[in-house]
Structures are given as structure tokens and as C-alpha cells.
Amino acid sequence: MPDPYQVWLSEVMLQQTTVAAVAPRFQRFLGRFPTVAALAAAPAEAVMEEWAGLGYYARARALHAAARAIAAAGAFPPDAAGWRELPGIGPYTAAAVAAIALGQPEVPVDGNVERVVARLFAVTEPMPRAKKTLAALAQGFSSDPAMRARPGDFAQALFDLGATICTPKNPACALCPWREGCAGQAMAADLPVRAEKVPRPMRHGAHFLALDGAGRVLLGRRPGHGLLGGMADIPGTAWTGAPWTDAEALAEAPFAAPWAAVPGVALHGFTHFQLTMRLFWARVEIPGTNQDWRPLAEAARILPTVFRRLLVLAEGAGVR
DNA sequence: GATGCGTGGTA
DNA sequence: TTACCAAGCAT
Numbered sequence: 001m002p003d004p005y006q007v008w009l010s011e012v013m014l015q016q017t018t019v020a021a022v023a024p025r026f027q028r029f030l031g032r033f034p035t036v037a038a039l040a041a042a043p044a045e046a047v048m049e050e051w052a053g054l055g056y057y058a059r060a061r062a063l064h065a066a067a068r069a070i071a072a073a074g075a076f077p078p079d080a081a082g083w084r085e086l087p088g089i090g091p092y093t094a095a096a097v098a099a100i101a102l103g104q105p106e107v108p109v110d111g112n113v114e115r116v117v118a119r120l121f122a123v124t125e126p127m128p129r130a131k132k133t134l135a136a137l138a139q140g141f142s143s144d145p146a147m148r149a150r151p152g153d154f155a156q157a158l159f160d161l162g163a164t165i166c167t168p169k170n171p172a173c174a175l176c177p178w179r180e181g182c183a184g185q186a187m188a189a190d191l192p193v194r195a196e197k198v199p200r201p202m203r204h205g206a207h208f209l210a211l212d213g214a215g216r217v218l219l220g221r222r223p224g225h226g227l228l229g230g231m232a233d234i235p236g237t238a239w240t241g242a243p244w245t246d247a248e249a250l251a252e253a254p255f256a257a258p259w260a261a262v263p264g265v266a267l268h269g270f271t272h273f274q275l276t277m278r279l280f281w282a283r284v285e286i287p288g289t290n291q292d293w294r295p296l297a298e299a300a301r302i303l304p305t306v307f308r309r310l311l312v313l314a315e316g317a318g319v320r
Numbered sequence: 321g322a323t324g325c326g327t328g329g330t331a
Numbered sequence: 332t333t334a335c336c337a338a339g340c341a342t
Contacts, residue, residue, distance in 0.1 A: 014338040021328065021337085055326025058341075090340045110338045128321080159338055168336065169331085197335085227325065271325060305327060 002152075004076045005036045007101035008083075011093045012059050025054055039064065040071035048230045049302040057304070061230055062088025080106050091135075100152035107147070108155050109138045112162025118192035119166060122184035126193040134192070201273050206249035207236030207310055208259065209281040215320065216293040217311075218286075219303070220254075227270075232292070232299075234307045239275055249278065257282035262317045266309040279310050281319050296320070 009029065013022045029050055033039040039047070044064055051060035066086040070076055077083045080098035084091065096108035107113070114134045117123070121137050123130055141147050147154040165172045171188045173179050184191050210218040220235045222228045237244055237252040244252075246261060253259055259280040266277045294302070300311055314320070 011338065016325090016337055016339055017327080018329070018337050053327075055328090056339085058325065059339090062340080088340070092339060096338070108338075111336090112338070155338090163338085229325095269327085271327090272323080 001103055002101050004097060004101040005039075006030065008089075008093075008097050009063070011096045011100075012063055012088060013054065015059060015093070016056060017054065021054070036067050036070050036076075039067040044230060049232070052231065052302050053305055053308075055305075057228055057231055059088055061224070062086075078102075079104060096155060098151075099155045103151060105142060105148055105151050106155075107138050107141050109135050110159065112159050112166075113138050115168065115192060116158060116162050116166045119171070119184035119188045120178065120182050122187070123191065124193055127195055130192060200269070201241070202276065203239040203241060203273050204243040204276050204278075205237050205239040206244040206252065206278045206280065207234045207307075208253050209234060209262075209279055209310065209314055209319065210254075210257065210284050210286075211281065211320070212285060212293060213283070214295075216295055217299045218284075219292045219294055219299060221292070228304050228306070231304050232302050232307075234303070234310050236277070239273075243276070244278060249280065253280070255284075255286075257284045262314055262319060264313060264317065266313040268306040268309050270306075275306065277306075277310060277313075279313055281314060 010022065010026055013026055013029075032050055033042060033047070042064070044061070047060055047064045048057065051057060054060075066088055069086060077086065079102065080094040083089050083097050084094040089097075092108050092110050095106035096110075098104040098106040099108060109117075114127075114131065117134045117137045118130065123133055123137070125133055141154070141158075144154070161176075161178075165176050166188070169189065173182070173185050173188055176182065179185060182188070212218075218235070219232045222231050222233050224230045235254045237249060250259055259282045262279040262281055266279065268275045268277070296311065300308055303311070
């Protein structure tokens with residue numbers, strides 16, 4: 001049976017994240033934190049740095065907290081209900097770990113499984129209201145002898161069916177092993193019925209890139225919760241509904257310096273809003289000891305993508 | 321139950 | 332290019 005730590009880590013990384021994006025990051029993370037004990041013993045900053053670029057940073061905070069809970073308990077939870085109590089573990093991940101790592105007869109219901117079930121039973125109720133219906137129907141797999149014999153492989157097979165045959169667009173029904181029993185084949189491409197999407201508003205920010213004489217950049221640290229919680233950042237204004245004028249932005253600078261505006265803007269899309277950022281930079285020599293100065297290459301590695309865009313903007317403008 | 325929470329790939 | 336999508340969870 002697979003190592004529960006590795007199954008747990010991979011399932012958390014895969015939450016709303018593609019296999020292609022996860023694969024190299026999983027190996028790197030495992031190299032740095034090979035066991036749950038090593039993860040539990042690590043400082044939070046190290047865990048957040050290792051997660052940089054993967055997104056949904058609450059996952060990393062919860063993963064670390066759960067590792068410490070497991071280390072304190074001295075053992076992994078013995079079943080899905082036990083896993084469900086850990087931070088960052090919801091119904092899906094608890095069932096996936098129990099099925100794959102523990103061989104227990106659980107059915108993890110993710111987006112793939114919802115889609116397969118919606119088509120198999122021709123569920124036309126719109127999402128997200130249909131989630132309860134789909135989960136209940138998915139529980140019907142529990143009586144399948146193949147599922148009882150190999151719960152982990154059954155779950156993986158269901159994911160693979162959804163990822164390769166029963167795809168969101170252009171499903172390959174002709175190749176589907178379940179086509180004969182599929183009630184929704186004729187309308188497969190239109191299921192499940194999605195809720196209407198709301199347009200993403202635009203927000204605006206201004207940030208301040210302080211460079212010293214040795215190619216180092218001054219970083220800040222975000223509060224430990226909410227958007228990008230716990231991650232390093234490039235200091236700046238709040239992200240507001242209107243653009244910042246030079247005067248407004250400079251009044252928000254973290255300290256007095258000969259700030260110069262970098263031409264252009266950096267753009268970044270979040271799930272729920274789009275962001276336009278201006279950038280000011282200055283060469284400064286600060287004797288302080290508590291600031292977090294990092295070489296540019298290191299900063300680019302540990303910053304979330306939204307702030308890496310500012311480094312790219314600066315580099316393109318010849319700032320270094 | 322609706323909303324907040326990232327990012328990169330694909331059509 | 333814009334829009335959509337990907338092995339969800341917390342509040």
C-alpha cells in the first residue's frame with residue numbers, strides 16, 4: 001500500500017491543480033520534506049517558500065498544521081473520518097487517502113467523478129446545487145465488486161475515465177467502456193449544467209521595489225491568513241477599485257526613498273478579480289537588521305507568481 | 321449556499 | 332485573445 005504521507009501530499013497538491021503542474025513540485029517537496037516528521041519540524045516560512053507558485057496557499061498552511069497534528073498524535077488517522085478532522089482535508093481528500101493509501105471502500109468525489117456521474121445518470125440539475133445528488137449517486141459505486149476489491153485503483157480509474165474519455169468538452173463516447181449504460185450520452189457535452197459565471201472586477205495596486213547595491217531586493221511578509229496568506233511579497237498599496245496616481249501611491253511607500261516610476265504595468269489574474277500593478281523602484285542602502293533582503297534570483301523563486309510579474313516588469317525596463 | 325482563494329495550460 | 336478549466340476546502 002502506498003505511503004499515506006505521499007498520498008496525502010499528492011492529493012492536496014492536486015486540489016484544483018493539474019497533474020502536469022504538480023508532478024515536478026511533488027518530487028521537489030518530497031526531497032525537502034521526506035516524511036511527515038520532517039514537515040512537522042520545519043518552520044512555516046520554509047514550507048511556504050517550497051509552495052511558492054503552486055497557488056491556493058491555504059493548502060500549504062493547512063498541510064503544515066496537519067503534519068504537526070499527526071506528529072503530535074504519533075500516527076496517521078486510521079480511516080476517512082479521522083483524516084476528515086485534519087485541516088485542509090475535506091470530504092474528497094479524506095476519501096481519496098482512505099481508498100488509495102488505506103485500501104478502504106471509500107468513493108472520492110471530485111470534478112471528474114461528478115461529471116461522469118452526471119452523464120451516466122443524465123442529471124440535468126444545475127451545479128452547484130447538483131453536488132448533493134451527484135455525491136449520492138456516486139455512493140452507488142460502493143456496491144460494485146471491483147470497487148470493493150480494489151478501492152484505490154477503482155478511484156484512480158474513475159479519475160482517468162473523466163480525464164481522458166469523459167472529458168468536459170468533446171467527450172469520446174465512442175471509446176467509453178460505459179457507453180451502453182450511459183443515460184446522458186446524447187447530451188454528454190452539455191452535462192453537468194454549469195452555473196453562470198460572474199465577470200471578474202479589476203483592481204489596482206502600486207508596489208515598491210527597493211534594491212541595494214548588491215543585487216538584492218527587499219521583501220515583506222503577508223499576514224498569515226486570507227489572500228496569499230503567509231507568503232513573501234513586494235511591499236505595496238492595498239488593491240483597490242481605482243488606479244493609484246503617483247502622489248497617492250508615493251504617500252503609501254514603506255519608507256522615504258528616491259522612488260522612480262517604472263514604465264508600464266504588470267497584470268495578473270486571480271480567481272475572483274484581475275489586478276493591474278504599477279511599480280516604483282529605488283536604490284537604497286538600509287542598515288536595518290530585521291529586513292528581509294534577498295538576491296533577485298532567490299526572490300523570484302520564493303515569491304508567489306503575482307509578485308514575480310513585478311520582477312519581470314522591472315527587468316524588462318532595465319531596472320536591476 | 322455563496323464566496324474567497326492561484327496559477328498555468330488549452331481551444 | 333478571452334474564456335474556460337484542473338484529483339477542493341474553509342467560512
